[in-house]
Amino acid sequence: MNKIKVGIIGGAGYTAGELLRILIFHPEVEIVFIHSKSQASKDIATVHTDLFGDTDLKFSAALSTSVDLLFLCLGHGDSKVFLSENAIESTTKIIDLSQDFRCSNSNLNFVYGLPELCRKEIQQAQNIANPGCFATAIQLALLPLAKESELKSPIHIGATTGSTGAGQALSATSHNSWRTNNLSVYKAFEHQHLAEINQSLGVLQTNFDQQITFIPQRGAFARGIFSIATLKTTLAEKQLSDLYQAYYESHPFTHVSEQEIDLKQVVNTNKALLYLKKSGEDLMVVSAIDNLTKGASGQAVQNMNLMFGLDESTGLKLKAAAF
Template identity: 65%
Template sequence: MKIKAGIVGGAGYTGGEMLRLLINHPEVEIVFVHSNSNGGNLISDVHTDLLGDTDLRFTEELSPAIDVLFLCVGHGDAKKFLDANPIAAGIKIIDLSQDFRLTEAAGNKWVYGLPELNRERIKKADFIANPGCFATAIQLALLPLAAKGQLKGEVHINGTTGSSAAGQGLAATSHFSWRNNNLSVYKAFEHQHLHEIGQSLVQLDADFDGTLNFIPQRGDFTRGIFTAVYLDSELTAEEAQAVYEDYYGGHPFTKVSAKNIDLKQVVNTNKAIVHIEKHGGKLLILSMIDNLLKGASGQAVQNMNLMFGLDERQGLRLKASAF
């Protein structure tokens, strides 16, 4: 019997990617796609890339006849939605906003949905807080070191993200005329994802108290996140490579590359690729993902697969748009 899924907030970028994945998932049936602004409209009129793939329409009604609910709404809106719309017991919830990512605020009911960190907990969970996109890329660069107690002192991070990370709403910094042939820094040292990153690092290394110096950038491209992380390390290049290969050996979507990497290797996939180099006393870790897939909807489907006992890769075997 197929997993019956509902989607709330289906008109945005993450909702559109969720639809694209679930329509083609062999074990899922989409019961409803909720949207207050598009009720009654054909999904393919909003997500024109789905023309011919589905005859579903957006609805303003919710159905309890589902097994899992995906919340693809804005930050702050997931909690408001759940407060206003109690969900029946037995329905699993995967929230793609930041509302329940921090244990201090959300409590232990919500499991932080990074499979490379919490796979066994995710399998048993009813409520998943899907990680942030920058947070995913940066954590995947650092988790193996934290697990070995090798995060010492300050960590320096530069990360560049595509325009789709800003969402579908219009803003001066997402306008084509501004973004094209342009580059800018925003939220330097203060990005909201730093809190969930720190929480995860302490989960693996209770003694970690280093500073994460993060400089986020808006890139002149649509999809993807590329991060460059460096820190002082006594590990040799060979030792560091072994640490990463050992940590990610059982995780199907995170790959360790011996060669230098480029963003086109991951765009349109649920992959994360990391590459490690040693330069004098510094360890450099490059990490990249597609912000809308491994950084959002793809990871949410990966979490659903784990929660329902499916192969983690089900519905997510996607080829990169490498050319």
């Protein structure tokens, strides 16, 4: 098999940097170009300094149409603009990392790219809408219950993300001096990822109509999402454990732990870890992912692998630092 020729649009941001970290060492990929208007002609490693010594690639202002796959690492709203202004060859597949095509009301043919929900559809897809980071962590915590139509009560979620989740553009709440030794709530009850979460749960549990109360938080760390979902269920803890283990048995990156989990177990990896705890009828589902890998670029590569008939873990066997 010839290597997959890929191009990256919006190459200077965090998700593009993470994508490059993975793709440079992917055995089945050839990176044809990395497009960036702001960094054109500069060495990649001058922006993504962790790649110094690993690549001599440069940013390009020009687009190449001779690629098998195009990754769109653009801001929300910018992917739609890019595709409306640029002619993409019909043979070129697209993986979009923005939120522009995640919900089914999009008028373009994008498949939702959560492998634990849509693996068969992803394998046949021309275009993929990569899921949001919070949405990934939260959906993985709830999908097994939705599959059995066991989401029968309101769902309360508190989830904390690292500063890289805000993107590379500077803002008052992304400065290190503000984040350090600090914690805050933002977009309470109305985070944009709620739409795709509700959409996915409704795919598995067609009568799903429960309220999801989601309180996102900004954490004083760079990478990762730690989510806690609580709801009521009459299922016993052993039943729940068996249900979750069965659902994720064939999915290589999502694991159900019998021990309490922490964020360092997943940072720098494409893993998602889940932990269940029951008290009376109250169920707690803890989930942990890296917002830049399983929550963005790692999941995008996982989708690429599926689209091109590769083992979905190719190039993604990454180890957490742990300490």
